[in-house]
Amino acid sequence: MKTALITGISGQDGSYLAELLLAKGYQVHGLIRRSSTFNTSRIQHLYQDPHTPNPRLSLTYGDLTDEGAVIRLVERIQPDEIYNLAAQSHVRVSFDSPGYTADVTARGTLNLLECIRHSGKRTRFYQASSSEMFGLVQETPQRETTPFYPRSPYAVSKMFAHWMTVNYREAYDIFACSGILFNHESPRRGETFVTRKITRAAARIKLGLEDVLYLGNLDARRDWGFAGDYVEAMWMMLQQDAPDDYVVATGETHTVRDFLDVTFDHLGLDWRKHVKIDPRYFRPTEVDLLLGDSTRAREKLGWAPRVRFQELAKMMADADLAAESRICKSEGRI
Ligand code: NAP
Numbered sequence: 001m002k003t004a005l006i007t008g009i010s011g012q013d014g015s016y017l018a019e020l021l022l023a024k025g026y027q028v029h030g031l032i033r034r035s036s037t038f039n040t041s042r043i044q045h046l047y048q049d050p051h052t053p054n055p056r057l058s059l060t061y062g063d064l065t066d067e068g069a070v071i072r073l074v075e076r077i078q079p080d081e082i083y084n085l086a087a088q089s090h091v092r093v094s095f096d097s098p099g100y101t102a103d104v105t106a107r108g109t110l111n112l113l114e115c116i117r118h119s120g121k122r123t124r125f126y127q128a129s130s131s132e133m134f135g136l137v138q139e140t141p142q143r144e145t146t147p148f149y150p151r152s153p154y155a156v157s158k159m160f161a162h163w164m165t166v167n168y169r170e171a172y173d174i175f176a177c178s179g180i181l182f183n184h185e186s187p188r189r190g191e192t193f194v195t196r197k198i199t200r201a202a203a204r205i206k207l208g209l210e211d212v213l214y215l216g217n218l219d220a221r222r223d224w225g226f227a228g229d230y231v232e233a234m235w236m237m238l239q240q241d242a243p244d245d246y247v248v249a250t251g252e253t254h255t256v257r258d259f260l261d262v263t264f265d266h267l268g269l270d271w272r273k274h275v276k277i278d279p280r281y282f283r284p285t286e287v288d289l290l291l292g293d294s295t296r297a298r299e300k301l302g303w304a305p306r307v308r309f310q311e312l313a314k315m316m317a318d319a320d321l322a323a324e325s326r327i328c329k330s331e332g333r334i
């Protein structure tokens with residue numbers, strides 16, 4: 001049985017990846033942070049069914065910046081594969097907390113690479129790189145060879161982690177891959193990222209729970225895919241004969257306005273009656289356009305996205321409407 005360590009297991013991607021690896025028969029270990037509020041809701045269904053704890057999923061408290069804790073965990077479990085998904089992953093927040101973002105997202109990655117370098121075990125490593133590294137894009141569509149031009153402390157931190165991953169692969173012959181993933185979403189997406197913010201607000205407006213949605217730049221264009229599809233690419237990268245870096249994207253780009261159109265139309269609403277612009281959501285430096293070319297992933301990994309843009313927005317809107325309706329019912333409002 002293969003053993004995998006997932007950092008960021010409580011996040012959107014971590015939860016889908018844990019599902020995938022458990023289904024493939026892996027022993028899965030996750031690093032989780034202590035929090036004053038419950039932060040394992042996305043993986044609760046995997047950790048224990050109502051009656052039995054899952055013996056193939058174990059969680060350990062720790063922080064990626066706590067080098068000693070990370071070393072002890074890796075030494076104890078001797079993983080065959082490490083998926084480094086933990087990060088301060090919010091671009092807007094990274095402008096407010098650049099130092100913290102660098103500590104976790106950049107330096108935290110180096111902590112893991114150092115563990116592998118010193119362990120003597122041929123642990124395979126996946127790094128969650130990001131299309132944000134393309135930033136002020138130097139060519140369109142963006143591919144593995146497109147020069148980076150990061151536009152936020154988050155993107156700069158991801159670039160450090162990306163190049164460290166490449167360097168440790170070349171310098172120490174570590175099987176390390178970097179997945180340059182374009183935006184991917186799902187009903188489990190964090191509620192402050194724009195897609196989920198829109199689908200959740202639309203559902204609440206539909207139910208009469210709120211009336212106004214405040215947003216920032218509606219002209220930004222993103223290549224949005226489904227997280228469930230993207231974690232498959234992560235796993236595929238670590239099953240190849242040789243390590244490499246891969247762009248993972250749909251090859252379609254849409255504006256935030258397009259996402260509003262599909263979501264509100266689907267729920268029978270007109271977003272123009274509800275959306276107001278709040279400049280506080282603008283970023284000091286914006287990424288205007290992202291569009292990925294995932295030819296390498298398609299040809300070498302045999303990977304392809306299954307869920308398209310419209311289906312994704314509708315899936316998220318339906319899930320939020322169902323969740324908000326359940327809350328209303330439990331509170332006796334419907
Ligand atoms: P997410 O939902 O924000 O999850 C981030 C995870 O990292 C959470 O489990 C979080 O724990 C954990 N974490 C944060 N700081 C940590 C720390 N100091 N120590 C240990 N764990 C920490 O992000 P996601 O959307 O799943 O993305 C997964 C990874 O892919 C991230 O590295 C992200 O930057 C990258 N990425 C995402 C996208 C995308 O569109 N989703 C695209 C490209 C790259 P808590 O639950 O306790 O907060």
Ligand code: F7E
Pocket residue numbers: 089090091092129130131132181182183184192193194195197214215216217218220221222256281282283286287
């Ligand atoms: O913003 C605009 C905003 O925060 C998308 C992370 O997973 O993907 C994500 O980063 C766009 C931006 O995602 C609001 O200005 C308008 O242009 O959903 P987002 P992101 O910044 O693209 C990349 C690939 C990652 O790696 C990151 O980890 O939407 N926008 N109004 C808004 N964005 C937010 N959050 N909130 C608004 O009100």
